[in-house]
Protein backbone atom coordinates (compact mmCIF):
# COMPACT_ATOMS: atom_id res chain seq x y z
CA UNK A 1 0.00 0.00 0.00
CA UNK A 2 1.34 3.44 -0.97
CA UNK A 3 1.92 5.81 1.97
CA UNK A 4 -0.74 8.49 2.41
CA UNK A 5 0.13 11.98 1.20
CA UNK A 6 0.63 14.19 4.28
CA UNK A 7 -1.27 17.39 3.54
CA UNK A 8 -1.52 20.70 5.42
CA UNK A 9 -4.45 23.07 5.00
CA UNK A 10 -3.58 26.77 4.80
CA UNK A 11 -6.43 29.23 5.59
CA UNK A 12 -9.10 27.81 7.92
CA UNK A 13 -12.13 29.60 6.47
CA UNK A 14 -15.46 28.43 5.08
CA UNK A 15 -14.26 26.13 2.32
CA UNK A 16 -11.55 24.53 4.48
CA UNK A 17 -14.20 23.54 7.02
CA UNK A 18 -17.07 22.72 4.67
CA UNK A 19 -15.13 20.64 2.15
CA UNK A 20 -11.38 20.16 2.64
CA UNK A 21 -11.43 18.69 6.15
CA UNK A 22 -14.15 16.09 5.38
CA UNK A 23 -12.69 15.22 1.96
CA UNK A 24 -9.21 14.63 3.37
CA UNK A 25 -10.68 12.59 6.23
CA UNK A 26 -12.63 10.47 3.75
CA UNK A 27 -9.76 9.69 1.36
CA UNK A 28 -7.16 7.02 2.21
CA UNK A 29 -4.71 8.71 -0.16
CA UNK A 30 -4.34 11.55 2.35
CA UNK A 31 -3.68 12.24 5.96
CA UNK A 32 -4.09 15.70 7.48
CA UNK A 33 -0.65 16.59 8.85
CA UNK A 34 -1.04 20.21 10.03
CA UNK A 35 -3.04 23.40 9.69
CA UNK A 36 -1.99 27.00 9.12
CA UNK A 37 -4.26 29.75 10.36
CA UNK A 38 -3.47 33.40 11.00
CA UNK A 39 -6.03 33.22 13.84
CA UNK A 40 -4.23 30.21 15.30
CA UNK A 41 -7.15 27.87 14.64
CA UNK A 42 -6.12 24.20 14.76
CA UNK A 43 -7.73 20.79 14.42
CA UNK A 44 -7.63 18.56 17.49
CA UNK A 45 -4.09 17.68 18.55
CA UNK A 46 -2.58 18.18 15.10
CA UNK A 47 0.33 20.61 14.75
CA UNK A 48 -0.85 24.07 13.80
CA UNK A 49 1.01 27.21 12.80
CA UNK A 50 0.26 30.91 12.35
CA UNK A 51 2.08 31.10 9.00
CA UNK A 52 3.15 28.78 6.23
CA UNK A 53 6.74 29.92 6.76
CA UNK A 54 6.59 28.60 10.35
CA UNK A 55 5.25 25.26 9.13
CA UNK A 56 7.94 24.97 6.43
CA UNK A 57 10.66 25.80 8.99
CA UNK A 58 9.32 23.22 11.45
CA UNK A 59 10.05 19.50 11.71
CA UNK A 60 6.41 18.57 10.95
CA UNK A 61 6.62 16.30 7.89
CA UNK A 62 4.35 17.51 5.09
CA UNK A 63 4.23 16.42 1.43
CA UNK A 64 1.54 18.80 0.17
CA UNK A 65 -0.41 21.93 1.01
CA UNK A 66 -4.01 22.85 0.16
CA UNK A 67 -4.25 26.63 -0.15
CA UNK A 68 -7.73 27.72 0.98
CA UNK A 69 -7.02 31.43 1.35
CA UNK A 70 -8.45 34.19 -0.84
CA UNK A 71 -6.72 34.39 -4.25
CA UNK A 72 -4.89 37.66 -3.58
CA UNK A 73 -2.42 36.04 -1.13
CA UNK A 74 -2.05 32.71 -2.88
CA UNK A 75 0.98 33.34 -5.12
CA UNK A 76 3.48 33.91 -2.30
CA UNK A 77 2.17 30.90 -0.37
CA UNK A 78 2.28 28.61 -3.40
CA UNK A 79 5.69 29.83 -4.48
CA UNK A 80 7.15 29.22 -1.00
CA UNK A 81 5.60 25.75 -0.82
CA UNK A 82 6.93 24.81 -4.26
CA UNK A 83 10.41 26.09 -3.33
CA UNK A 84 10.25 23.81 -0.28
CA UNK A 85 9.44 20.83 -2.53
CA UNK A 86 5.75 20.53 -1.58
CA UNK A 87 2.90 19.59 -3.89
CA UNK A 88 0.28 22.35 -4.09
CA UNK A 89 -3.51 22.22 -4.36
CA UNK A 90 -4.88 25.66 -5.30
CA UNK A 91 -8.47 26.57 -4.47
CA UNK A 92 -10.28 28.32 -7.28
CA UNK A 93 -9.52 30.77 -8.79
CA UNK A 94 -5.86 29.66 -8.96
CA UNK A 95 -4.55 33.20 -8.48
CA UNK A 96 -5.31 36.89 -8.68
CA UNK A 97 -3.62 37.22 -12.09
CA UNK A 98 -2.89 34.95 -15.04
CA UNK A 99 0.82 35.82 -15.06
CA UNK A 100 1.35 34.68 -11.49
CA UNK A 101 -0.31 31.34 -12.21
CA UNK A 102 1.91 30.83 -15.27
CA UNK A 103 4.94 31.59 -13.10
CA UNK A 104 3.81 29.09 -10.45
CA UNK A 105 3.41 26.43 -13.10
CA UNK A 106 6.96 27.07 -14.33
CA UNK A 107 8.25 26.91 -10.75
CA UNK A 108 6.43 23.63 -10.16
CA UNK A 109 7.88 22.11 -13.33
CA UNK A 110 11.37 23.22 -12.29
CA UNK A 111 10.92 21.82 -8.77
CA UNK A 112 9.33 18.59 -10.04
CA UNK A 113 6.25 18.94 -7.83
CA UNK A 114 2.52 18.78 -8.53
CA UNK A 115 0.51 21.96 -8.99
CA UNK A 116 -3.25 21.48 -9.20
CA UNK A 117 -5.49 24.40 -10.17
CA UNK A 118 -8.75 22.97 -8.88
CA UNK A 119 -12.18 23.75 -10.35
CA UNK A 120 -14.67 22.06 -8.04
CA UNK A 121 -17.74 22.65 -10.22
CA UNK A 122 -16.22 20.51 -12.97
CA UNK A 123 -16.67 17.58 -10.59
CA UNK A 124 -20.41 18.19 -10.14
CA UNK A 125 -22.33 15.03 -11.01
CA UNK A 126 -23.93 16.27 -14.23
CA UNK A 127 -20.85 17.74 -15.88
CA UNK A 128 -19.10 14.64 -17.26
CA UNK A 129 -22.33 13.15 -18.71
CA UNK A 130 -23.27 16.57 -20.16
CA UNK A 131 -19.90 16.80 -21.85
CA UNK A 132 -20.25 13.27 -23.27
CA UNK A 133 -23.80 13.93 -24.55
CA UNK A 134 -22.85 17.26 -26.16
CA UNK A 135 -19.81 15.76 -27.89
CA UNK A 136 -22.07 14.14 -30.49
CA UNK A 137 -24.40 17.12 -31.05
CA UNK A 138 -24.48 20.38 -33.00
CA UNK A 139 -24.61 23.21 -30.47
CA UNK A 140 -26.81 26.16 -31.45
CA UNK A 141 -26.49 28.41 -28.36
CA UNK A 142 -25.78 28.31 -24.64
CA UNK A 143 -26.99 30.44 -21.74
CA UNK A 144 -25.54 30.72 -18.24
CA UNK A 145 -27.71 32.17 -15.45
CA UNK A 146 -25.91 32.40 -12.09
CA UNK A 147 -27.93 34.52 -9.67
CA UNK A 148 -27.42 34.32 -5.92
CA UNK A 149 -27.75 36.46 -2.81
CA UNK A 150 -24.30 37.70 -1.80
CA UNK A 151 -25.52 38.42 1.73
CA UNK A 152 -26.38 34.75 2.19
CA UNK A 153 -23.33 33.17 0.54
CA UNK A 154 -20.47 35.61 1.24
CA UNK A 155 -21.15 37.40 4.52
CA UNK A 156 -18.19 39.38 5.84
CA UNK A 157 -15.85 38.40 2.99
CA UNK A 158 -14.22 41.79 2.40
CA UNK A 159 -11.53 40.22 0.19
CA UNK A 160 -14.17 39.28 -2.37
CA UNK A 161 -14.89 42.98 -3.08
CA UNK A 162 -11.20 43.98 -3.27
CA UNK A 163 -9.13 43.96 -6.49
CA UNK A 164 -8.36 40.33 -7.32
CA UNK A 165 -11.37 39.09 -5.33
CA UNK A 166 -13.49 38.98 -8.51
CA UNK A 167 -16.81 40.10 -7.00
CA UNK A 168 -19.69 38.27 -8.66
CA UNK A 169 -17.17 36.31 -10.73
CA UNK A 170 -16.12 34.44 -7.58
CA UNK A 171 -19.19 32.22 -8.07
CA UNK A 172 -19.45 33.08 -11.79
CA UNK A 173 -16.08 31.51 -12.52
CA UNK A 174 -17.57 28.19 -11.39
CA UNK A 175 -20.08 28.46 -14.23
CA UNK A 176 -17.24 29.25 -16.63
CA UNK A 177 -15.28 26.26 -15.36
CA UNK A 178 -18.22 24.06 -16.38
CA UNK A 179 -18.87 25.86 -19.68
CA UNK A 180 -15.21 25.60 -20.72
CA UNK A 181 -15.35 21.86 -19.96
CA UNK A 182 -18.50 21.07 -21.96
CA UNK A 183 -18.51 23.59 -24.85
CA UNK A 184 -16.06 24.31 -27.68
CA UNK A 185 -13.68 27.22 -26.86
CA UNK A 186 -15.45 30.61 -26.77
CA UNK A 187 -14.45 34.24 -26.23
CA UNK A 188 -15.97 37.52 -25.06
CA UNK A 189 -17.42 39.91 -27.62
CA UNK A 190 -19.36 42.37 -25.47
CA UNK A 191 -20.65 42.88 -21.97
CA UNK A 192 -21.40 45.13 -19.03
CA UNK A 193 -20.09 44.94 -15.48
CA UNK A 194 -22.22 46.59 -12.78
CA UNK A 195 -20.07 48.07 -10.00
CA UNK A 196 -21.55 49.39 -6.74
CA UNK A 197 -20.37 52.97 -6.27
CA UNK A 198 -18.60 52.00 -3.01
CA UNK A 199 -16.93 48.75 -4.21
CA UNK A 200 -14.08 47.77 -6.52
CA UNK A 201 -15.60 44.55 -7.89
CA UNK A 202 -18.78 43.90 -9.88
CA UNK A 203 -22.04 42.88 -8.24
CA UNK A 204 -23.51 41.82 -11.59
CA UNK A 205 -22.36 41.09 -15.13
CA UNK A 206 -24.13 40.64 -18.44
CA UNK A 207 -21.79 39.07 -20.98
CA UNK A 208 -21.92 37.90 -24.57
CA UNK A 209 -19.44 35.34 -25.87
CA UNK A 210 -19.21 33.35 -29.09
CA UNK A 211 -17.22 30.42 -30.35
CA UNK A 212 -15.16 30.10 -33.55
CA UNK A 213 -18.27 29.04 -35.47
CA UNK A 214 -20.24 32.06 -34.21
CA UNK A 215 -22.37 30.08 -31.73
CA UNK A 216 -23.52 32.54 -29.01
CA UNK A 217 -22.96 31.95 -25.30
CA UNK A 218 -24.59 34.41 -22.88
CA UNK A 219 -23.90 34.87 -19.20
CA UNK A 220 -26.16 36.57 -16.65
CA UNK A 221 -24.52 36.95 -13.24
CA UNK A 222 -26.19 38.76 -10.37
CA UNK A 223 -25.46 38.87 -6.67
CA UNK A 224 -28.61 40.85 -5.82
CA UNK A 225 -30.91 37.87 -6.22
CA UNK A 226 -33.26 37.20 -3.35
CA UNK A 227 -35.75 34.32 -3.32
CA UNK A 228 -34.97 31.33 -5.55
CA UNK A 229 -31.30 31.11 -6.49
CA UNK A 230 -30.08 30.04 -9.96
CA UNK A 231 -26.91 28.22 -10.91
CA UNK A 232 -28.06 27.03 -14.31
CA UNK A 233 -26.63 26.40 -17.78
CA UNK A 234 -28.80 25.49 -20.76
CA UNK A 235 -27.47 24.39 -24.13
CA UNK A 236 -29.64 24.36 -27.26
CA UNK A 237 -28.67 21.64 -29.71
CA UNK A 238 -29.99 20.04 -32.87
CA UNK A 239 -31.28 17.24 -30.61
CA UNK A 240 -33.06 19.45 -28.05
CA UNK A 241 -32.10 21.40 -24.94
CA UNK A 242 -29.67 20.13 -22.30
CA UNK A 243 -30.05 21.67 -18.84
CA UNK A 244 -27.54 21.67 -16.02
CA UNK A 245 -29.01 23.08 -12.81
CA UNK A 246 -27.92 23.58 -9.20
CA UNK A 247 -24.32 24.26 -10.21
CA UNK A 248 -24.07 21.13 -12.38
CA UNK A 249 -25.56 18.73 -9.85
CA UNK A 250 -28.76 18.12 -11.83
CA UNK A 251 -28.65 17.16 -15.51
CA UNK A 252 -31.73 17.04 -17.70
CA UNK A 253 -31.41 15.68 -21.23
CA UNK A 254 -34.15 16.24 -23.83
CA UNK A 255 -37.18 14.04 -23.15
CA UNK A 256 -35.64 12.52 -20.00
CA UNK A 257 -36.20 12.93 -16.27
CA UNK A 258 -33.66 15.02 -14.31
CA UNK A 259 -30.62 13.01 -13.14
CA UNK A 260 -29.51 13.78 -9.62
CA UNK A 261 -26.50 12.18 -7.93
CA UNK A 262 -24.69 12.52 -4.62
CA UNK A 263 -22.37 15.57 -4.32
CA UNK A 264 -18.82 14.28 -4.86
CA UNK A 265 -17.14 17.52 -6.01
CA UNK A 266 -14.40 17.77 -3.37
CA UNK A 267 -13.83 14.00 -3.04
CA UNK A 268 -13.37 14.11 -6.83
CA UNK A 269 -10.85 16.95 -6.55
CA UNK A 270 -8.82 15.11 -3.91
CA UNK A 271 -8.87 11.90 -5.98
CA UNK A 272 -7.51 13.92 -8.90
CA UNK A 273 -4.86 15.57 -6.70
CA UNK A 274 -3.70 12.12 -5.47
CA UNK A 275 -3.53 10.89 -9.07
CA UNK A 276 -1.39 13.89 -10.08
CA UNK A 277 0.95 13.55 -7.09
CA UNK A 278 1.40 9.79 -7.66
CA UNK A 279 2.04 10.39 -11.37
CA UNK A 280 4.38 13.34 -10.71
CA UNK A 281 2.43 15.67 -13.01
CA UNK A 282 0.43 18.91 -12.94
CA UNK A 283 -3.02 20.16 -13.98
CA UNK A 284 -3.17 23.93 -14.43
CA UNK A 285 -6.03 25.00 -16.70
CA UNK A 286 -6.54 28.75 -16.58
CA UNK A 287 -9.31 28.94 -19.22
CA UNK A 288 -12.04 30.08 -16.77
CA UNK A 289 -9.79 32.77 -15.24
CA UNK A 290 -8.81 33.95 -18.74
CA UNK A 291 -12.46 34.59 -19.62
CA UNK A 292 -12.96 36.56 -16.38
CA UNK A 293 -9.81 38.58 -17.05
CA UNK A 294 -11.13 39.30 -20.54
CA UNK A 295 -14.40 40.54 -19.03
CA UNK A 296 -12.42 43.03 -16.93
CA UNK A 297 -10.48 44.01 -20.11
CA UNK A 298 -13.30 44.21 -22.60
CA UNK A 299 -16.66 44.90 -20.91
CA UNK A 300 -18.38 48.23 -20.29
CA UNK A 301 -18.70 49.43 -16.72
CA UNK A 302 -21.87 50.77 -15.15
CA UNK A 303 -22.07 52.34 -11.67
CA UNK A 304 -24.95 51.00 -9.58
CA UNK A 305 -26.25 51.69 -6.06
CA UNK A 306 -23.72 51.22 -3.26
CA UNK A 307 -23.64 47.80 -1.61
CA UNK A 308 -23.94 47.83 2.17
CA UNK A 309 -23.83 44.45 3.84
Ligand code: NAP
Nearest residue numbers: 011012013014015037038039068069070071091092093159
Ligand atom coordinates in the same frame (compact mmCIF):
# COMPACT_ATOMS: atom_id res chain seq x y z
P1 NAP B 1 -13.15 32.68 3.84
O1 NAP B 1 -14.24 31.98 4.59
O2 NAP B 1 -13.08 34.15 3.86
O3 NAP B 1 -11.79 32.03 4.34
C1 NAP B 1 -10.54 32.37 3.83
C2 NAP B 1 -9.50 32.10 4.90
O4 NAP B 1 -8.21 32.40 4.36
C3 NAP B 1 -9.65 32.99 6.13
O5 NAP B 1 -10.50 32.40 7.08
C4 NAP B 1 -8.23 33.09 6.63
O6 NAP B 1 -7.98 31.94 7.38
C5 NAP B 1 -7.36 32.93 5.39
N1 NAP B 1 -6.76 34.18 4.91
C6 NAP B 1 -5.45 34.38 4.68
N2 NAP B 1 -5.21 35.62 4.23
C7 NAP B 1 -6.39 36.24 4.20
C8 NAP B 1 -6.79 37.54 3.84
N3 NAP B 1 -5.92 38.45 3.39
N4 NAP B 1 -8.12 37.85 3.92
C9 NAP B 1 -9.02 36.94 4.35
N5 NAP B 1 -8.68 35.68 4.70
C10 NAP B 1 -7.38 35.33 4.63
O7 NAP B 1 -13.19 32.28 2.30
P2 NAP B 1 -13.71 30.91 1.63
O8 NAP B 1 -15.14 31.04 1.30
O9 NAP B 1 -13.25 29.75 2.41
O10 NAP B 1 -12.93 31.01 0.25
C11 NAP B 1 -11.54 30.77 0.12
C12 NAP B 1 -11.26 30.37 -1.31
O11 NAP B 1 -12.01 29.18 -1.59
C13 NAP B 1 -11.71 31.41 -2.34
O12 NAP B 1 -10.79 31.46 -3.40
C14 NAP B 1 -13.05 30.90 -2.80
O13 NAP B 1 -13.35 31.29 -4.14
C15 NAP B 1 -12.84 29.39 -2.73
N6 NAP B 1 -14.08 28.64 -2.58
C16 NAP B 1 -15.03 29.00 -1.66
C17 NAP B 1 -16.23 28.29 -1.60
C18 NAP B 1 -17.31 28.60 -0.61
O14 NAP B 1 -18.38 27.96 -0.66
N7 NAP B 1 -17.13 29.50 0.35
C19 NAP B 1 -16.46 27.23 -2.48
C20 NAP B 1 -15.46 26.85 -3.34
C21 NAP B 1 -14.29 27.57 -3.40
P3 NAP B 1 -7.19 32.03 8.77
O15 NAP B 1 -7.89 33.08 9.56
O16 NAP B 1 -7.33 30.65 9.30
O17 NAP B 1 -5.78 32.40 8.40
